Amino acid sequence: MKINFLINKDMFGTLKFNLKKIDFLKKAIIIYMLLAAGNIANAQDVCNQRGLFSATTVSFGFSDLLDTYLSPLDYKGKVIGITNERIYLPRFGKEKWVAQQFVWGDFSSNKTVYGSGLTIAGSIGYSWGALYKLPKFIPDMNLCVGPYISAETGFIYNMRNGNNPVSAKGDLSLGASAMITYKLKLIRKLPFFLRYEVSTPLAGIFFSPHFEQSYYEIFSIGNNKGIIHPGVWGNRFDLKNLITIDIPFSWIGLRVGFENNIRNTHVNDIKYRRVYNTFLIGFTKDFIPFNRRKNNIENLNVINPLF
Amino acid sequence: MKRLFFVAIIISSLLSSCVKETQYDNSPSGVFDACWHTLDQRYCFFGYKDVDWNEIYERYQRKIAPNMGQDSLFKVLDSMMQELKDGHVNLYTSFDVGRYWAWFEDYPLNFYSHLQKKYLGTNYKIAGGMRYTILQPDSVGYIYYGSFSNPVSETNLSYVLSSLYKCKGIIIDIRDNGGGSLNNSERIAARFTPEKILSGYIQHKTGKGHNDFSEPYPTYLTPSQGVNYYKPTVVLTNRSTYSAANNFVSLMKNMPNVTVIGDRTGGGSGLPFSSELPNGWTIRFSASPIYDAEMNHTEFGIDPDIKVDITDEDYYNDIDTIIETARDYINSKSEQQETE
Numbered sequence: 001m002k003i004n005f006l007i008n009k010d011m012f013g014t015l016k017f018n019l020k021k022i023d024f025l026k027k028a029i030i031i032y033m034l035l036a037a038g039n040i041a042n043a044q045d046v047c048n049q050r051g052l053f054s055a056t057t058v059s060f061g062f063s064d065l066l067d068t069y070l071s072p073l074d075y076k077g078k079v080i081g082i083t084n085e086r087i088y089l090p091r092f093g094k095e096k097w098v099a100q101q102f103v104w105g106d107f108s109s110n111k112t113v114y115g116s117g118l119t120i121a122g123s124i125g126y127s128w129g130a131l132y133k134l135p136k137f138i139p140d141m142n143l144c145v146g147p148y149i150s151a152e153t154g155f156i157y158n159m160r161n162g163n164n165p166v167s168a169k170g171d172l173s174l175g176a177s178a179m180i181t182y183k184l185k186l187i188r189k190l191p192f193f194l195r196y197e198v199s200t201p202l203a204g205i206f207f208s209p210h211f212e213q214s215y216y217e218i219f220s221i222g223n224n225k226g227i228i229h230p231g232v233w234g235n236r237f238d239l240k241n242l243i244t245i246d247i248p249f250s251w252i253g254l255r256v257g258f259e260n261n262i263r264n265t266h267v268n269d270i271k272y273r274r275v276y277n278t279f280l281i282g283f284t285k286d287f288i289p290f291n292r293r294k295n296n297i298e299n300l301n302v303i304n305p306l307f
Numbered sequence: 308m309k310r311l312f313f314v315a316i317i318i319s320s321l322l323s324s325c326v327k328e329t330q331y332d333n334s335p336s337g338v339f340d341a342c343w344h345t346l347d348q349r350y351c352f353f354g355y356k357d358v359d360w361n362e363i364y365e366r367y368q369r370k371i372a373p374n375m376g377q378d379s380l381f382k383v384l385d386s387m388m389q390e391l392k393d394g395h396v397n398l399y400t401s402f403d404v405g406r407y408w409a410w411f412e413d414y415p416l417n418f419y420s421h422l423q424k425k426y427l428g429t430n431y432k433i434a435g436g437m438r439y440t441i442l443q444p445d446s447v448g449y450i451y452y453g454s455f456s457n458p459v460s461e462t463n464l465s466y467v468l469s470s471l472y473k474c475k476g477i478i479i480d481i482r483d484n485g486g487g488s489l490n491n492s493e494r495i496a497a498r499f500t501p502e503k504i505l506s507g508y509i510q511h512k513t514g515k516g517h518n519d520f521s522e523p524y525p526t527y528l529t530p531s532q533g534v535n536y537y538k539p540t541v542v543l544t545n546r547s548t549y550s551a552a553n554n555f556v557s558l559m560k561n562m563p564n565v566t567v568i569g570d571r572t573g574g575g576s577g578l579p580f581s582s583e584l585p586n587g588w589t590i591r592f593s594a595s596p597i598y599d600a601e602m603n604h605t606e607f608g609i610d611p612d613i614k615v616d617i618t619d620e621d622y623y624n625d626i627d628t629i630i631e632t633a634r635d636y637i638n639s640k641s642e643q644q645e646t647e
Contacts, residue, residue: 071583072328072345114333116587160589161581210521212349212512212594214578220490221509223524237325264326269348269514271326 052088055246055255057282059083063108064275065121069167069209070158075119077110079276090130098131098144100177106276121274123154123169129177129199140183148177148199164214167272171231173204173238193246195257200239204231211269229267237264246284253284333585335380339371342384342398342590345582348515350592352393352577355604360517363390381405381588388590393606394549395579399589410546410573410608417545417570417617418482422627427451432470435463436491441474447637448474449630452495455487455551464498465533476539476637478630479559482569486550489578496528496558498536499565503529506558508598509578523602528558539640540565541633544611549573556609557599566636567611569629574608 063079083104090099105124111117129148136142154169177199184192205228209218217223229235244257257280265272331341343364353360367387371380381398385405388396398405426449431440436457439450448471452459471477479495496506508523542559544552544567553572559565577593584590599605613632621628 066326066328068328072330072341073583073585074328074330112583112585112587113330114585114587117583158581158583160583162589163579163581163591165581210511210513211515211519212351212580213521214511214580214595216489216578217509217511217524217595220493221524221526223509262325266326271328273326275325 052086052287053284054087054287055083055085055244055282055284057083057085057255057257057280059106059259059276059278059280061259061276061278063110063121063277064273065108065110065119065156066271066273067156067167068269068271070119070156070161070164071117073112073117075110075112075117077108077119079106079108079278081106081276081278083280083282093130093132096133097146098133100127100129100131100148100179102127102150108276118159119156120159121154121156123152125150125152125154127151131177131179138182140185142179142181144177144179144181146177148175149173150175150201166215168207168215169272171201171204171206171236173201173231175199175201175204175238191248193244193248195242195244195246197242198240199242201231201236202233204236205229206231206236206265208265208267208270208272231265235265235267238262244280248284248286251285255282255284256280331585335371335373335375336368338380338584338586338588339368339384341584343368343387345584345590346388346391346396346592347517349512349580349582349594350391350396351510351512351520351594351596352391352606353517355596355606356392358391363387377402384588391592393577393593394573394575395577395591395593397591399591410549410575414546415570415616416547417629418547419617419622419627422617422622422625423451423480423630425625426627426630432467434467435459437463437467439467439471441471442478442634445634445638446474447634448477449480450477451480453484455484455489455491455555457487457491459491459495461494461531461533464495464531468498468534468536472534472536474538475641476541477536478541478543478633478637480543480630481548481552481555482543482545482629483547484549484552485547486552486554486575489551489554492551492555492558493528494531496555496562497531498534499540499559499562500528500530501535501537501563503527504561505600506561507554507600508602509595510598511595520596523598528561537564539637539644541636542567543629543633544569544572544609545629546570546573546608550575553605553609554597557597557605560609561600566613567609568613568615568633568636569611570614570616571610572605572608574606576605 059081061079063077065075086101088099089095090097103126107122110119127148127150129146131144131146134143150173152171156167158165177197179197182194184194186192207227208229209227218227239262241260244255247254259278259280261276263274331337347360367383370383381400381403385398388398388405389407392407394407394410396407426442427440431438436459437450437452442449505525506528507526509526510520510523513519513521542556544556553575556567556572576597578595579591580594581589581591615629615632617628
């Protein structure tokens, strides 16, 4: 489905006089709002442009952590994070594919269930996926499925361990995602975009030392044989459930949501579990990439990546 | 649509497949079991020391009572851990540290700081963690390195060895050095090898069984790119030379111009790891055995090439017998080399 964001000549004409009286920033905002409001009109010789949808959210919630390389005790605590998501139409696929990119970072502080000890953890990651838009069977609902690749690196630091305080984390994954989006019109002209997405890696590699292998042995002496493991569901199970609600207000929108992010590995008798349940809040924004020299703003047709 | 939700439910049900570890409760028996099981799965010298850990469980578990206080529980756990006869096995609490120190407490001290000060004087130099001077009138270099936790950089070492280069020989005193970083041990030892040598082996546990070990991995020492020293060198040791310092002695024993003088070292060849108990106490234990170049354990210490104790007579005359023996040895070696 295409949404035409066309600028009517008359609209610019009537605004011309008033724009002289306001400063440049306000001019820009008004023009942008007009673009985003989607003043729909029929036009000839439209220039198709792939829209880019971006959402930046901060997250806060609860963490559950276990890494038996450091401690057999369960740790629980609080986690904060930041994520940027971008959805756009890739150059391939004739608008039947959607590209999705995530960049994230998080930090958690955890204590044992008895309130003692302190373990902090942090990670940064990146993923890129291509989702195929399946044929619609419900109006305003999109179902997409497809593969993704991701990379994450991080650490866990146990403040009480004098000799082996750190557990390093790192993985590369090839996984699958499924996403349902639904445009809900609760209020007239103010649609809500609902999204549920589930993703899990199906194959990949990840780092783990041997059962009692020290980082001194790996990095100082150089005995690094067998520290990269193939990750399959037998020794690794990760899952991400993401629910978001986007409420667009002209050129910017509000995003709220919930994310359940699970990471498990069990290799070399070392068990690792990290569960983050976080609430998300942030803003969304539609970008309309166009070249002023090549494209005529009056005939710009922005193709929404999802609808 | 129904299929989709069905798939989602299946995937969500996999949440229950999260890895879990046995969680012991914060009662005396829970803490005792957590301690015993952690050591049972992770301690690396059961086989070498021929310890019947199951028998020890039976013996000490009887001493656990539901209402026992922290002090009593600490004593039981500490006693049980001391059965391993390992200086790297400790129980850390807010009120005490459980320890096995018989490896030096049952032997002569062989190091007195007031005697050492007579030799070091007040005009010594400090480079990183090393204090060094030239003993006169025989021009013998003297370095005291009190802890391998104190950093010593490559630059420090080049300056120290340059300063002592014209001496007949060097004494490296690591008595009362309780260890620290193995990287410092290797960095210093590399200054005394004229060629790349096999310096030892390291293993790690690969599983929870008492005999689950990796293949021994060889370690090597290569000469430093900085200032190296190949004149007569003496390493001074006593029973408090432990852990990384013990490892340093093991490395230096491979060098052609190095002699170890003093008392047997304290040992401590297991690379320690830490873990936690449900009540917030921390335990430490040997997890990864390190061997010498002949694949021998050095957990219970390394014998010196020349065994010397500080005599009572020398002690009362403010003489450090071990330093004097080292000086005599270097002087004789120097004369011998000049004759040749």
